[in-house]
Amino acid sequence: MDETITAGDVGAGCGVPVQTGPVPVEAPTPMDRRRFLSRTVVSLFGLAAAGAFAEVLGEEHSSAATLPKQPGTPAGPATPARHQWCMVIDLRVCNGCKECTAACQKAHYLHEDQTWIDVVSMRSADGEDYYMPRPCMMCEDPPCVPVCPVGANFRTAEGLTLVDQSRCVGTRICMNSCPYQARYFNWGDAVPAPRQPFPQEPTWPVPQVKGTVGKCVYCAAMLPSGKVPECVSNCPMGVIYLGDMVSDVAVNGLGQVVRLSEFLSQNNAVKFKESYGTHPRVFYVPGRGQNLDTDE
Amino acid sequence: MRANTEAMRAGPAPDLQPVGTDDDQLLTAAMRPIVKTPRWWWPSVWALSAIVVVGIVAWAVQLADGIGVAGYNDQAFWAVYEADLVAFIGVSYGGAVVSAILRLTNAAWRAPLTRIAEATALVTLPVGMLFIIPHLGSPQKVWELVWPPYWNLSSPILWDFFAVSTYLLATLVFFYLPLIPDLPPARRWLERQGTGARANACRRLYQVLGGGWRGTERQKKVLHLSIGLVAMMVIPLAVSVHSVLSFAFASSSRAGYLETILPVYFVVAALYSGVALVVLTVAAARRLFHLEAYIHPRHFVRLGFLLVAFGAAYLYLSFTEYLVDGYSGTTDNASWVRQILVGRYWVPFWFYVVVAGVLPLLVMAIKRTRTKTGVVAVSALVVVAMWVKRLVIVIPPATEPLLKSPATPVGNLAGTWGTYHFTWVPISITVAATAAIPLLLLVLFRFVPILPVTEMKELGSEPAQADVGVPAAALPAAPVSPEWGAAALLGRHAVSELGTLPGTVPGNPLSGPGPYQRNVDR
Numbered sequence: 001m002d003e004t005i006t007a008g009d010v011g012a013g014c015g016v017p018v019q020t021g022p023v024p025v026e027a028p029t030p031m032d033r034r035r036f037l038s039r040t041v042v043s044l045f046g047l048a049a050a051g052a053f054a055e056v057l058g059e060e061h062s063s064a065a066t067l068p069k070q071p072g073t074p075a076g077p078a079t080p081a082r083h084q085w086c087m088v089i090d091l092r093v094c095n096g097c098k099e100c101t102a103a104c105q106k107a108h109y110l111h112e113d114q115t116w117i118d119v120v121s122m123r124s125a126d127g128e129d130y131y132m133p134r135p136c137m138m139c140e141d142p143p144c145v146p147v148c149p150v151g152a153n154f155r156t157a158e159g160l161t162l163v164d165q166s167r168c169v170g171t172r173i174c175m176n177s178c179p180y181q182a183r184y185f186n187w188g189d190a191v192p193a194p195r196q197p198f199p200q201e202p203t204w205p206v207p208q209v210k211g212t213v214g215k216c217v218y219c220a221a222m223l224p225s226g227k228v229p230e231c232v233s234n235c236p237m238g239v240i241y242l243g244d245m246v247s248d249v250a251v252n253g254l255g256q257v258v259r260l261s262e263f264l265s266q267n268n269a270v271k272f273k274e275s276y277g278t279h280p281r282v283f284y285v286p287g288r289g290q291n292l293d294t295d296e
Numbered sequence: 297m298r299a300n301t302e303a304m305r306a307g308p309a310p311d312l313q314p315v316g317t318d319d320d321q322l323l324t325a326a327m328r329p330i331v332k333t334p335r336w337w338w339p340s341v342w343a344l345s346a347i348v349v350v351g352i353v354a355w356a357v358q359l360a361d362g363i364g365v366a367g368y369n370d371q372a373f374w375a376v377y378e379a380d381l382v383a384f385i386g387v388s389y390g391g392a393v394v395s396a397i398l399r400l401t402n403a404a405w406r407a408p409l410t411r412i413a414e415a416t417a418l419v420t421l422p423v424g425m426l427f428i429i430p431h432l433g434s435p436q437k438v439w440e441l442v443w444p445p446y447w448n449l450s451s452p453i454l455w456d457f458f459a460v461s462t463y464l465l466a467t468l469v470f471f472y473l474p475l476i477p478d479l480p481p482a483r484r485w486l487e488r489q490g491t492g493a494r495a496n497a498c499r500r501l502y503q504v505l506g507g508g509w510r511g512t513e514r515q516k517k518v519l520h521l522s523i524g525l526v527a528m529m530v531i532p533l534a535v536s537v538h539s540v541l542s543f544a545f546a547s548s549s550r551a552g553y554l555e556t557i558l559p560v561y562f563v564v565a566a567l568y569s570g571v572a573l574v575v576l577t578v579a580a581a582r583r584l585f586h587l588e589a590y591i592h593p594r595h596f597v598r599l600g601f602l603l604v605a606f607g608a609a610y611l612y613l614s615f616t617e618y619l620v621d622g623y624s625g626t627t628d629n630a631s632w633v634r635q636i637l638v639g640r641y642w643v644p645f646w647f648y649v650v651v652a653g654v655l656p657l658l659v660m661a662i663k664r665t666r667t668k669t670g671v672v673a674v675s676a677l678v679v680v681a682m683w684v685k686r687l688v689i690v691i692p693p694a695t696e697p698l699l700k701s702p703a704t705p706v707g708n709l710a711g712t713w714g715t716y717h718f719t720w721v722p723i724s725i726t727v728a729a730t731a732a733i734p735l736l737l738l739v740l741f742r743f744v745p746i747l748p749v750t751e752m753k754e755l756g757s758e759p760a761q762a763d764v765g766v767p768a769a770a771l772p773a774a775p776v777s778p779e780w781g782a783a784a785l786l787g788r789h790a791v792s793e794l795g796t797l798p799g800t801v802p803g804n805p806l807s808g809p810g811p812y813q814r815n816v817d818r
Contacts (some may be wrong), residue, residue, distance in 0.1 A: 105453040113370060120699045134699065147547050149457070151439045151448035169440055170363070170433020171453050179549040181698045185373060185433060187364025210362050211433035274548050294627070 007262065014114050081157040084245035085218055085230075086280070088263065089133055090252075092238040096121065096131035103234035107219070109193040114184040116216040117231045122295045128288055133240060135231065136182045136216035137272065137280035144174035144183065152213075154202075158246075159281060160220050163201035168212035175213065183215045207250035218242070228253070243283075256270045322590070326747035327476075329585045330498060331490050336584075337738065344735035353729020354721045355430055365721050368680055374545075374694045374717035377431040379686035380745050381728055382488040382562065383422030383569065385460065387679065387687075388467070390570030393415020393602065395470065396527040405598060407752045408590045409578055414471045416577045417570075421464050423729050430725055452543040459540045463533045471531050472505070473523050477516075477750040479506025498743055512744070533798035538562040545557055545690070551621070551628035552693030561613050561689075569604035569682040575599050575675035577737065579668070585746055593668035600671035604660040611653040633695050641692055644684045646790075652681035691716050697793065 083218060098119045110116065117135040125132060142161045145153045152167035154176055163174075175183045181188060190208035198204035204221035208214050219229035228232070228242045235253045243250035243260045250260045265267075269283040272292045358365050368375060394413035400408035429435045440446045440456055448454060483502040486495050509515065539559035546558045555561075577595060582591045622633040636645050659665045659674045695715045 052517070124797070143547075143549070146448070146450040147452060148448055149451040149453035150437075150446045166436065167437075167440065167446070169437045170435075171431070172373045172433065173451070173453055173544060173547070176545070176548040176550065176553065176694070179698060181370075184370050187368055187433075188362035189372075209434075211435075213433075249442070273549075285498070 013213035032169075049089065061140065081159070082246060083223070084263050085138065086136075086159070086243040086245055086250075086260075087135060087218075087282045088243050088250050088258075088260070088285065089282060090241070090267075090285045090287075091130060091290060092116065092285060093237045094119075094131045094133060095237055098238065099234050099236055100133055100231035100240060103230040104216070106168070107190040107230040108205070110184075110214075111191060114186075114208075116182075116214070118181075120216045122290070122292075124288060124290045124295050126288075130288060130290060132284070132292065134171065134180060134182065134272075135240075135282060136218070137278065137282045138218065139178050140279035140281060141277060143177040143179065143276070143278060147172070147173045147177045149167045150210060156220075158223075160203075160218055162220065163205065163213055163215060163219055164202050165200075165205055165209040165212040165214065168209075170213070172213065179273050179278065180280075183213050185213055186210050245281075310496050310687075322747065322752060323481060323745075323749050324747040325590065327482060327485050327489075328635070329741045329746055330743065331486070331492075331495060334584070341735065341738060344731045347731035348728045348735065351725045351731075352690060354724035354728070357437065358430060358721050360723075362431075365470075365719060365724065366430070366721045367717040369695065370716055372691065372695045375691050375716045376718065376722040376726065377427055378720075379683065379690045380729065381424060381427040381431060382538075382762075383567075383683045383686045384420055384427060384729060385537060385541065385680070386562075386566030386569050387573040388417040388424060389418075389538075389566040389571060390468065390572070390574035391415070391470075392530050393567055393571055394574050394599070396530045396534075399523070399527045400531075403700075404755045404759060405595065406754045408587070408747055409574070409595060409599075410474065410751065411748045412578050413574045413583050414467070414736060415744070416574055416733075417467050417742055418471045419740065420573070421460075421467055423732050423736070424458055427729065430722075452540060455540045456537075456544060459533070461536045463530075463537045465613075466526060466530050468532050470523075470526050473519065474748055474751055475744065476506045476509050476519060477511065477696070478745050478748060480509050480511075481749065482745050483507075494742065501743065510786065511555055512804055514708065517656050523773045529769035534566075538566045539620040544694075550693045550698070551626070551632045551696060552689075555611060555617065555621075557617050561610075564606060564610045565682060566609050566615060568603070569575065570677055570747070571599060571603045571606060572675040575603065575671055576679065576762070579672045579675075580734070580743070581737075585741070586748065590747060590752070596668040596671040597666060600656075600660050600666065600674075603671070603675060604656050607652065607656045608680065611649075611657075614649075614653070621630050627695065630768060632692055635696070636688060636692055641688055646687050648685040648688065652678045652685065 010223075013190065024034075030186070033146045094215045096119055099117055100117050102116050104110070104117050105112070108116065117133055120134055122130050122132050123177050138159060138161055142153070144157060145155060145161065148168075149171060150167055150169055152164045152169070153161065155161045159194075159205065170185070172185060175185065186208045189210055193207035196204065197205050198206075198218075198221040199207060200209075202220075203217060204219075205214055205217065211245065219227070222229065232240045232242045232251075233253045238252040238254035238256055241250040241258070245260065248260045249257060251257045251265060267285040267287070269285050270292065271280045271282060274280070275293070286292070366376070391413045394406060395410045399410070428441075429438060432438060441454070479502040483499050483506075483767040485500045486502075490496075490499070534562075539562065542562040545553040546555060548554060576601070578591060579596065582588060618633055618637065621629045622637070624630070635641055656674050656678060659670045
């Protein structure tokens with residue numbers, strides 16, 4: 001069997017781009033049934049293993065591994081995403097009014113306990129109370145995506161993790177894997193919603209679908225038309241900024257525009273539960289010695 | 297053992313019938329449930345069916361109103377159905393143990409129990425698998441799990457699906473293979489003694505499933521080889537099923553789920569509860585189908601030893617789990633362990649410790665309680681307590697808030713099960729699944745011989761292992777023959793303890809000398 005395996009065979013089995021150049025030609029050998037079967041099985045296993053590996057390693061690693069090798073072809077994705085969305089949450093000015101939660105629930109027709117952006121009361125080690133709004137962290141390595149058996153969770157090129165509610169079967173294993181408790185299930189009938197400007201799709205999951213998971217989507221359907229998410233525009237204190245890591249700009253509901261990287265480094269911004277390896281894209285600006293991971 | 301040495305001295309017993317004779321008491325005992333309908337049969341079937349129907353109605357209500365009617369919420373996103381899934385698939389392990397392990401270790405005493413044990417595995421596994429349906433939020437989309445284009449191979453739930461379906465296939469094969477040589481004699485027996493539509497249906501069924509069995513040497517060789525191979529495959533498959541089930545929980549960052557001990561913990565728990573259920577089904581079959589001549593109290597005591605071995609292992613694993621997690625200073629782990637040991641979940645947790653942790657050890661340690669009654673009673677408690685323990689495994693980590701705050705502190709989550717509240721829906725569905733097991737077994741043994749006749753004859757016809765029913769009490773205590781080796785040491789201990797148990801008393805018509813009543817000791 002060894003002598004008949006060509007580079008193309010190996011590549012097909014491992015998910016590596018096939019070399020299209022001239023391949024040493026050999027005398028064609030008739031493929032008997034046993035050889036065909038064994039090759040098929042090996043290829044299938046190889047494909048399955050490569051697929052699983054790619055999922056496990058995450059987007060960055062797999063895309064790095066499949067970069068074109070030939071010179072002359074452009075590196076990276078054909079059309080790089082024009083935005084990489086993130087949020088900055090300035091804990092120094094949050095007064096815990098929960099306007100963000102109310103606006104979010106109103107816009108997405110959610111039940112009262114479906115707090116896609118939740119305002120958690122915290123207490124620092126010094127005993128000082130503060131409030132911590134918690135949207136979806138839009139992790140760069142989202143733990144919710146690989147665990148879904150039907151692939152209902154996915155991450156867009158612009159860095160948004162979304163749920164396809166038409167696909168979701170409701171195993172709730174993503175609720176188990178999310179370290180931020182940012183996922184909410186539709187345990188019963190969804191809140192009825194009037195006709196929406198967008199169709200029901202992952203970027204605008206309105207109305208919710210009974211028996212599926214929902215979560216904060218950064219109001220993804222509104223972003224292309226230049227609108228900021230509801231929680232950002234409705235925060236009276238200007239706590240929440242929508243940021244774009246490509247243009248390096250962030251803006252809050254009061255219209256204050258900051259240069260993202262400068263703002264984060266000057267204010268010692270931190271991420272929540274960074275030790276879980278999720279690489280969240282929500283940056284918190286503490287200011288009173290808070291430690292989000294250990295404060296209760 | 298004393299009886300064995302006596303038998304070896306005496307040579308083969310004169311009243312042994314040659315293997316292959318159809319008309320004998322053993323075959324009749326195995327076929328009796330098929331042709332005779334006891335008075336209790338129809339009432340039992342109707343009652344159990346009614347319970348199952350109530351469960352189906354409850355599921356229909358859940359389908360209409362959403363899974364929230366089962367007491368779930370965003371804090372308690374996994375609760376009773378997930379515990380049921382683990383517990384019901386877990387009890388199917390008893391069949392794997394009693395059949396596969398005892399087969400591979402050549403424990404001849406297993407013979408009368410194998411069919412019942414394998415049947416228990418065969419009916420509990422599909423019932424357990426069905427819990428995936430109420431578990432899902434959108435069960436109308438369950439087909440997506442078997443639709444390859446939608447498969448996400450990195451999901452532990454998909455691995456679950458592969459592992460459990462492979463295991464189901466192996467269980468089916470493992471039930472069928474030892475059945476083959478029983479089918480032709482059973483068919484001939486029915487031709488002589490059976491009347492009615494079902495007897496005819498059974499005859500046709502046996503013809504289809506085992507009509508080609510001639511009992512030639514070559515067929516026997518192939519069959520034994522196949523059974524041995526499947527037995528070897530069933531064990532790693534069974535281990536894989538519960539390991540992978542545990543991965544679904546462990547693929548998270550939650551205290552109590554993210555544990556390296558979890559796969560082992562799940563597998564041992566499954567073996568433990570599985571043996572307990574086999575004890576119960578064997579006891580029920582013995583009583584209801586009058587198998588006292590073939591299944592003896594000592595069988596239960598031996599199963600009791602198996603039970604207590606797994607029980608001790610599980611107690612040890614529980615101890616290490618809570619000790620290590622309680623020792624770690626992280627807020628999540630400490631809080632979770634405290635809630636279980638002395639907090640909200642202390643009642644179910646200590647119920648497990650007392651009933652399924654310590655009690656089986658005591659019952660098997662004390663000579664007076666080391667009896668059939670003791671083992672059956674403790675097995676019934678173990679099955680219940682291990683279900684409760686699964687709730688303790690599943691619910692606390694799910695309901696432990698990951699974002700603690702003074703405004704919604706842990707203490708606010710009132711109730712025994714945290715934010716989870718039992719409703720009539722999951723209780724009805726769980727009870728229905730429980731009732732489905734005896735119901736399916738009752739139906740199954742209307743079509744399949746309840747005893748593995750050929751296997752019992754083969755194992756019983758070896759004189760070195762045969763005890764031809766000489767009353768143990770009548771024999772002098774004889775030393776064990778040296779050639780019996782290490783395996784006999786185990787057996788000697790068991791038999792010296794068991795020789796005086798009730799049920800082996802001479803004069804009892806059920807335990808008196810019969811042609812195939814052999815108390816095989818090994």
